[in-house]
Amino acid sequence: MAASASSTSLKPSTPSTTISGLRRRPLSTTFGVTTLSFRRLHRDQLCRFVVLSMDAKPTILVAEKLGEAGVKLLKEFANVDCSYNLSPEELCTKISLCDALIVRSGTKVSREVFESSAGRLKVVGRAGVGIDNVDLAAATEHGCLVVNAPTANTVAAAEHGIALLTAMARNIAQADASVKADASASVKNFSSMKSSCLPLHEIFVNFYSKWLRSKYVGVSLVGKTLAVLGFGKVGSEVARRAKGLGMHVIAHDPYAPADRARAIGVELVSFDEAIASADFISLHMPLTASTSKVLNDETFAKMKKGVRIVNVARGGVIDEEALVKALDAGIVAQAALDVFTVEPPAKDSKLVQHENVTATPHLGASTMEAQEGVAIEIAEAVVGALKGELAATAVNAPMVPAQVLTELKPFVALSEKLGRLAVQLVAGGTGVKTVKVTYASARAPDDLDTRLLRAMITKGLIEPISSVFVNLVNADFTAKQRGLRITEERVFLDGSPESPLELIQVQIANVESKFASAISDSGEIKVEGRVKDGIPHLTRVGSFEVDVSLEGSLILCRQVDQPGMIGKVGSILAEDNVNVSFMSVGRIAPRKQAVMAIGVDEEPSKQSLKKIGEIPAVEEFVYLKL
């Protein structure tokens, strides 16, 4: 059979994997340079969403203040309705007359909005990064493309982080409020003091009696340790600036490449080390299941007494009640917050009202420059999408013709889950840069389009560790932007090409694993899966063959093979009311090392996981969310 067609200028990587019994063929493609075919494919696909009548000028509703340059660009192409502060009902009424909608974080684009548009709304543009205010599932169901502007406000957010850091250290906000409050009170009293015939020097002392120079003595930044949690776009810009202030900067980001950190003189450390050694902590991770309330009672207790915290990421990464307690107890000396779990926070919020808290109303992206940049970025994306062009920052989109999608559906699910599993096996502190995907199939190369599968693997690899949404449209772009190189290899099987694929293998090179058994003989993290009866299964971890359906979540456990192990683990989970969906043991040889893969419907408690780890024959284990 012929090798797969390749539209890439990158060299195929040398085959290194061994899948026993399969004949290997050359690599099909690598990432990031397939611009022409990629663009053509998506232009066609996007046109399916954006079917504007050619003689009608589209209407774009701008529902929140957008920079002038962006509005100007929009007006060159469409009728633009700038209507701010719409109620949800007003938005639903207006939307049925609009082809595109542009918002920031203050407008909820709910399912009702898509339903009310009755199919006319083709594009939602989020003028910024976070799209938690847009119901993505509803957008996709309604065939509406969502695009965002992920890079134009990075520097603004970093500068705001630094502004909060320095203002907090020197009590700028509190001191300013005090001077103004005292001055205005004194000014009111000034006439009465004058008429009371007090001597002038007494009036003067009274006037400035709350000139609180000793109350607002601050702390210095130079020489202090700043821990940056989340070393992505904003985090690394904050780190760079803090170095310029003479701070010692460390960072925790399990997925950031160490060389990027080294290049700006930042040491990547574990989470515990970061929070325990920091004088200041600055948060820059996305809000995901694993970062939600990452600062909580337990983690505050591990911090240096008197630590100071800055948050310009998302309110939900801090347990706000725990922060109030930590502030009251003096564990946290001060906090400077731009973001809150609920925005705007309640007026009587203990956190906002706390005297040691500096609060700003989600201003991270709010500079003239960033807003102009964001406005242009989003206007270009929305106009391009309305014209049916590739949207590099698209965050959702149905991706392939319906019949291909139907056939590939279980493999799509398998691909994403293998990506998710593989990245969760990476040990903190080692960055993911090189991923190799192997597809084993009896199909001719032209008969198997792996772009959707590759996109889903990319989605699985990136989404658990970032706020980025990945799909076929933006997968290559996102991977390239993050310095992630994914190579693909096809292995051809003899036999019936009835099924599009036999198996998919994902390997991550040059990383350490938090589950050593996931490292294959050739040194990479390796996971392999197949589709059985339409259900994705994990069939290999490292050198161990297993067979577990990829539903719910997964516990991987390496043990000395001996009777009773399944029972022991099973009963610990049963006591915790955790339902086991699947269990399989792969072993090197009887009574030698074995890997047990256990599918669970519910998340086991920390205590249950601890008990599993304490079973004497268990050598290592890991809990993975699918």
Ligand SMILES: NC(=O)c1ccc[n+]([C@@H]2O[C@H](COP(=O)([O-])OP(=O)(O)OC[C@H]3O[C@@H](n4cnc5c(N)ncnc54)[C@H](O)[C@@H]3O)[C@@H](O)[C@H]2O)c1
């Ligand atoms: N306040 C604002 O106005 C404002 C403006 C821009 C961005 N933001 C927010 O700032 C955050 C960062 O944005 P970005 O553009 O830098 O995103 P990014 O995706 O470039 O960076 C996020 C980083 O967090 C890391 N990460 C993921 N899980 C982690 C974990 N458990 N521990 C430590 N690090 C982890 C990722 O590896 C990634 O490097 C996002 O939450 C974004 O919504 C806020």
Ligand SMILES: O=C(O)[C@H](O)COP(=O)(O)O
């Ligand atoms: O997600 C973002 O881009 C920031 O949080 C900024 O949001 P904003 O556009 O509402 O200022």
